[in-house]
Amino acid sequence: MAPHPSLSRNLWQSEDANAVQESTPRLVHSLGERRSVLSLAVSDSYIFCGSQGQDIPASQDIPVWDRRSLRLKDSLRGHTGFVLALIYAEDEKWLFSASGDSTVRVWCTTTLSPLYVISPYLETGAGDLFSLAWVPSLRTLYVGCQNTSIQWFDFNTDLQPPSPTGLPGTGTSTPRQRDPHKFFDSYPQYERKPADIYANNGPGAQPRSRDISPPASECGGKSPRAFLNIPAENVVEFAHFGYIYCMALLQEEGRTSRVRLATGGGDEFIKIWDCSDKTPTELHAFECTNNGAIYSLVVKDDSTVFAGCQDGSVKVLDLDTKTIVRSIIVQEGVDVLSLSMVGGDLYACSANGKVQRFSASFDCTASWTAHDGIVLSSIITEDAVRPTLITGGNDHHIKMWELSSSLPSAPSPAGFDTPDTLTYALSKFISIPSVSSISSHREDCRQAAIWLKKCLAQLGATSQLLPTEDGKNPLVLGTFTGVAAKDKEHKPRVLFYGHYDVIPAPSDGWDTEPFHMTGRSGYLYGRGCTDNKGPILAVACAAADLLAARKLGVDVVFLVEGEEECGSAGFGEAVKKHKDLIGHIDAILVSNSTWFGEDTPCITYGLRGVVHCSLEISNDRPDLHSGIEGGAVVEPLVDMVHLLATLTDRQQQVLVPSFYDRVRKQDDAERERFAQIANGNSSTSTLSSRWREPALTVHSIDISGPRNATVIPGTIKSQVSIRIVPDQDLDTVAKSLCQHLETSFEALKSPNKLKLAVKHTADWWLGELDGFWFDALENAVAEEWGVRPLRIREGGSIPSIPFLEKQFGCHALHLPMGQSSDQAHLPNERISLDNLRKGKVILYLLASRVSRQFGSHFGVHQFNSMSSRLAALRWFLVNRLVSAQRSASGRKKADAPISPTADLFP
CATH class of the missing domain: 2.130.10.10 (YVTN repeat-like/Quinoprotein amine dehydrogenase)
Structure with a gap:
């Protein structure tokens, strides 16, 4: 769970x-009531209670409790419907009450007597009056109605005539009558009468002449001074597409400041209105999709x-x-x-x-x-x-x-002090055993995706799940929307790629429970801490903090998959399908590897690709006894041994024909980088073998039968992989491998059968070292750590990086946060708490640098149109093409960049 x-x-x-x-x-x-307490208001002397009750006498009264004695002082009578909203106007010593009877009543909180009865435009057609807001500087009351309108009454101009004493509203006259509404004030069609305000057509409508006061008994023996109407021009119709349940006045800074009003409705919107000239003008609408009504x-x-x-x-x-900077889940x-x-x-x-x-x-x-x-x-x-x-x-x-x-x-969670949001969220994330390779954990993976979606939403992103293949885990898409500078047409958009799935964690070798995060000596331990849940949340918390501080100058788009440890099944097709939803991307950021060592930060700029191939050799017979059939049959296991032996020589060189023809030569700049990295701890040849040279590995040989020493197995299976490097072609290598295996098997002239299947492939990746984005990241790392990061390559593969580059026509950056001893995929996986927090700060610095400099560096490529996005893709492809041509011609610095402003096409 x-x-x-x-x-x-x-x-x-x-x-x-x-x-x-x-x-x-x-x-x-505790104050005992005989009814539900729908609303509350408090003055210096009293507590007012808006009530609702069924079959209780005076159930629509407003009980008044004395704040000193806490005894019932009085009841304000007059409403004939439930009292839905109360608000106290301290400046006027008035109490406003709104009711299901479609009236607002104004009470004097000194004498506890009624002052006015205000009917909304359309009277009962406005429905229940759910919310109120009083603006002292304007002396105006705003009302949120069931019929989705916002209405207001101006006590400066709408209350006529002024009293003899100079105080408005002491007379009994009212402002001009409203115009009749064609629907709410209409008569039955057969009467053939024009609409008027006395049609008495609405449910429960009881219009009265405004020259006649109601009986005093209706107001508890006290008559209101006047019955007032909200004029037709004081209405914003369809302010929401749902009931307006709540209102809140934003703080006023002086009598002449801008007046703003917030409203929440049943349409899942929160709207901000400018009421400086009394007529509400919509400033912004926040959509809370899938969160339901705003209460x-x-x-x-x-x-x-x-x-x-x-x-x-x-x-x-x-x-x-x-922006929505956070979502707190109460329950x-x-x-x-x-x-x-x-x-x-x-x-x-x-x-x-x-x-x-x-x-x-x-x-x-x-x-x-x-x-x-x-x-x-x-x-x-x-x-x-x-x-x-x-x-x-x-x-x-x-x-x-x-x-x-x-x-x-x-x-504190186990073993570390005062957890912040990052460590607290990571402890929850780690507790979900999202093992993608085991079918029994499929629901755990789905729950991890759901949790991450909600986590990103709480941190301020808009988030959702995107389906992949049937039976595969969904993608999590989340976007932190930054704030653009006024002089910029467009914000840079950075896509962060990660994965929420993990590999299995057998308890053998673990000092603690793998799916319960613990902290020891500055490290956080648990499956997924470094690969890849820790880095995901570090980047998310960095974006959230910048968003909350109003300093996020870029859009950060999270694309997190749940099948990376199983070959990213369905990832590519899902990204293509939802590419428009993801939007244009200016750079890709990845954090899914570790440093070369323990002390010096690194930036990864290269990954090898991979081709995984499964082999099966079998005969048409069941498993045999070696004492009976040994020597009489061609054994599949012997064939497999001979076949695998054709793949490499004693120097571990791959024997697949033309395998090395397109391998890019190492240039002097990279040779110097490798020498700096080795620095006596390793040899440059070892680094080259691990990072930049292709390799073939035999992973397993599996036999059928009981694995007894007397059995000749009838079926043999093996797993083989090839790591490829620039500029080898992925499809060509996969095809050549299969052809070589088939040819070699035919040469054995064996009666057994061979089956081959390429199970998984991933292309190689080489980053852009001299562009603006890499410089910004490298400088951010140096600023936080106080030392220039090492530029390293990795021997492993991440298939999504080259794929995303091709899809979005931009370069990727790879910032590892873990150390070489982090035990990714091994027992006691961990990550340094200091590394995690510094990684978060690096993201602060990177976002700041990009938002400041994006316009000047990429002014030619304002990615706000389809043509400019195609231009970016063209730039990327030409870089890759020219690099390949340079490599083929033997020129040095094959990965030298082409300026983004170069005139590549006349």
Whole structure:
């Protein structure tokens, strides 16, 4: 089972019981209600409760509780529907209440008497009034309606006439009547009457003449001063494509500052509106795809909005960069119905009755069951001593919780202190045994993909899963959208490739549980720590931190597969199919290997390719007894030995015809690099053999039968691989290998049968050492480590790198984060905590350099059109072609780059 995907550490779950008790707010008082508490508001003297009840007298009243005595003081009567929203206007000493009866009522919080009744445009046609926002500087009330409109009432101009005392609204007259609506104010067709506002056609509609006040009994013996209408021009229709459940006013910095309003709807959108001239103008819309309706909003300062979603998450929105910088999973699938914030602490109230507190670093510092049912509402009061959280639920209780600013100490995952988001997330990632080569772990692989998708979303990316072949593991696609400078038409886009699958981890040889990350002496141990889960999360956390700091000047696109350890089955076709979704790419970044040594950082610039071939030799007979048939049959095992012997000589030279014809010669520059790397610890010839020369390996010989010393096996299987290098052609080598094996087997004149199959191939890769991207990466490594990195090659293969280069027409960069002793694919796999964190910083520096210099270096190639993307692809292919030509002609520095601004085609 996959771990809970939330990256918010449960710091309240300490082993110290006293610490747990201290971290949980203390219940100081409970107020009994006879109905569900839908909304709350607080003045200096009172607590107001918006209620809902069934078959209870006065169930739509607004109970008023005295804050000092905590006794019921009064009830505000007048609404005939559930009270869905309350808001206190401290500047006016007014209370606004919105109801399912399609009215907003205004109450004086000093005398607890009614002041006004405001009907929205279309009256009952507006439906339930779910949300309110009061703007003191404009003296304007905004209303979020069920019919998807935003409406507002201006107490400066819409309230007429002014009172004799100069205070608006003491008269009983109202502004001009609204125009009738063709649908909501229409009569039945057979009456053949034009629409008017007294059609009384809507369900429960009871329009009254605005010159007649309702009976005083309707308002608890106290009559409102005036009945008012929101004029037709004060309406933004279809502000959302769903009910407008919540509103939040962004902080105002002075009476003349810009006024902005945030709204959340049932359409999965959070919208930001400019209300400076009172008419809301949409500034930006955040889409929370697959998160359900937006039920609650709270604002921090003037730049961050927290949104509680139907799927149990809280979205963290940065208004300056217009990005979703984080997603906090409170409880999957459980509505987050109310949010409150004080001092950087966020309190999330859920439909499961729980309240959870999250710190400014998004860690869960408290969690408790506040109500026996649903927590419907919350509000925070800041008293003289300490703030109080007031919550309301459908268990007919209002509860008051004493908040403490003290936080419990953070527990550490096994063996390392104070984990940050990176190490905490990695501990969860490691715990999923995503072994792609074992069918029983297929669901674990899928859960790892789901977890990573949610992890990237929480860190601020938009993420999704992309299918591959049937029965194969999906790709994870995530995009961190950076902020473009105003003078740039386009941001650079970097694709990070990785893989979430791992190889098996038999317990033999492990000092600790392989799928439980532990820390010892500065290293993190666990299967996948270095290959490749650790580097994936280091890059993701780097992008998230830059995004949160509003310094991400590039788009970082994550493409993470789950079949790399099994040959990347389905990867290529899935990328081709979803290429438009991935978008154009300017550079590819990989971190899927280790350093040459322990102390000096490295950058990998070359990989060998590979051809994996399976061989099978068999006869038509079952396994035989050697004492009976020995010498009378041609044994398949003997044939296999003879056949394998034709592949190499005693000097390990491959005997496949024309095998070495296209191998690129080593130039002086690389020879010098190898000599610098060897430096007495190895020989340059050894490095060349491991990194840049082709090789053939016989991996296994498997026999049929019981493996008894007296048995002649009837079937023999073997696995062979060839590592290829620049400029060998992958298809040519694979075909030549098969032809050589078939010819050699025919020469044996054996009655047995040979079967061959090329199971897996990967092309070689050679990076661009003199381009802008490599320079930016090399300088970033040098800046962080204080030493120039070694330029190394690898003997292994990563098939996706050359494939991605060809698909997107750009170069790849390979930044290893692990050390040579990291034991990738072996017991006790590990990665240095320092390497992981420095790798994260290197990504900061790389992104900063690229965002600053991209425009000047790549001004000729603004990849914002199809023609320029084709030009980039042409540049890449010409580089590869010219390099091959130079190699064939024996020229030195075959991998010398061609300037991207070179006029290659007249």
